[in-house]
Amino acid sequence: MSYKSHIPNALTSIRFLAGPIFFYTFLNDLFSASLFILVFSGITDVLDGYVARKMGTSSDKGAYLDVTADFLLILICFGAYIIRGWYDPLIMGLIITMFLLFVATSGFEKPVYDPLGKYLGAYLMLMILISLIFPERVIWQLLLILLIIICLTSVLTRFFFMRRSYSS
DSSP states (O other), X not given: OOGGGGHXXXXXXXXXXXXXXXXXHHHTTOHHHHHHHHHHHHHHHHHHHHXXXXXXXXXXXXXXXXXXXXXXXXXXXXXXXXXXXXXXXXHHHHHHHHHHHHXXXXXXXXXXXXXXXXXXXXXXXXXXXXXXXXXXXXXXXXXXXXXXXXXXXXXXHXXXXXXXXXXX
């Protein structure tokens, strides 16, 4: 196995480091640094999949590493937001529930197709970014309402596609 096959996983691993750095910068009022970390994390998230496909090194393990890095970054960012009082702690329950649902319905082989759920992580990252750029309670409330709608729709579509796959 060549060193090139490790490049996508190295890019993914950056997000494992970005979470604690975001947490520190955000809670110490270094909002520009926090914003930079989020943008940089987004770039690595896009690049890791692109590089893996271009190099022919895509794998299910790499995909799960990617989802786990995203999940931890999202939890850490929302943890910081909760400490500041930007979001209610119950949002963590919703995020964790959705991740556990993804894991439970995906198994460890191939994810179950969910046309909306696959965008949940992207929406959560966007929600973190918008919350930081526009730190207004009304914005946070609108983002939260949309999150709830996305989660409910994702659960329904995941159930529909699981049911359909079992009846085939």
